[in-house]
Amino acid sequence: MTIPQELQYTADHEWIRVEGDVAYVGVTDFAQKELGDIVYVDITTEGQEVAQNHIFGTVEAVKTVSDLFLPVSGTILEVNPELTATPELVNSDPYGKGWMVKINLSDASQLDTLMSAEEYAKTIGA
Template sequence: MNLPANLHYTKDHEWISVDGDTATIGITDHAQRELGDIVYVDIDTLDKDIAQHDVFGTVEAVKTVSDLFSPISGTVLEVNAKLADAPETVNSDPYGDGWIVKMSVKDASELADLLTAETYGELIGA
């Protein structure tokens, strides 16, 4: 199981990487394995303010649709355009080219509520 130590994680299986006042968000390796083959990523929150824990989009796999919950509060700045034509990139590279959105960081103190790689690994039994 791939759990990069430099990322923060949520109990809902999202990861977040923060660079200055911009965060990159995606779903974890564990989440993409549980979902199976991802066929569509739907993000309708571009340029919208999202509160921590609110839904910012969905990921559709062959047999299910899963909500995406924001690890932090902020504004959705960018949606990964590659996913429109190649949603399976989330399966093949969840921590790299398979990122889903970039957001502004409204309140950096919210990061303290997130899980470390070690704690997330314990949560999923990795």
């Protein structure tokens, strides 16, 4: 199981990668394996301010639907356009082409509440 060291993680299995004042958010390798084959990603919050730990969308797998929680407060700048036609990118490349949203951080200090790769690995028993 892959847990990139440069990312930060939530207990709800989202990751965040900060690049300047914007960040990319997606679900972890652990999450996509637990969900199974992802068939649809539904994110309708583009352009909206979403608070930390609030739902920004859902992901649908063959047997389940799961809410997506934003790791930090921010404005959803962009939804990954590739996920409309190829939601399975979340399964095949969760930390790369399978990213879900790009956000503008509202409060960078909230990053301090997230887990490191090592902490996340312990949480999932990896």
